[in-house]
Amino acid sequence: MEALSDEQLKKVVEELETGMNCYLHRQIGEVIAFPDPDQFPDTDDWQQEMDEIETRPDDYLEITSMSSRESFQIMERFISEVDSPAFRNRLLYALDQPKPFRRFKQLIDESSEYRQGWFAFRESQTIEWLREQLALED
Known part of the structure; x- marks a missing residue:
């Protein structure tokens, strides 16, 4: 392939x-x-x-799409790259609450400083994940 x-x-x-x-x-x-x-x-x-x-x-x-667990791990990796300790803590707290995906998205959408960075990070991580999945099929 x-x-x-x-x-x-x-x-x-x-x-x-x-x-x-x-x-x-x-x-x-x-x-x-x-x-x-x-x-x-x-x-x-x-x-x-x-x-x-x-x-x-x-x-x-x-x-197929990645599992919710894999999506969650991408959010965790993004948080480790956030340079603001206060915002990083808010994101970590969001992931530890019920409905973590919605809470994380809400915080990202409110933050113009990190919003574009999140989209770029998620895209690159998803492409890399997809590349790995396709390599497993070879």
Whole structure:
């Protein structure tokens, strides 16, 4: 299987984050994405892609999203890079409370200083995770 470029990996990450199902053609490296029919009732525009996967499932590798535990670990790694002890403590506290993902996101969204850094960090970490997952399939 051919390695995906960084741009292709970014596209896959974006697709997964919006609830799309993603499949990688094992031979040519083409990525097919379409909405999960269980979550989105109107998938007529993607019928051709869905039929392709259904007809030739052995030609494709399903690319799944990372688990919530893996996402949590990315948040923990980001916190270790925050230079403000006060903000770092607020983020750590958020992760230790019920609904840690929502609390973490709320704090990040309120902080213009760290917001863009979080998005860049999460993207790079997710791309690296995805690269590792695909390497395991080779």
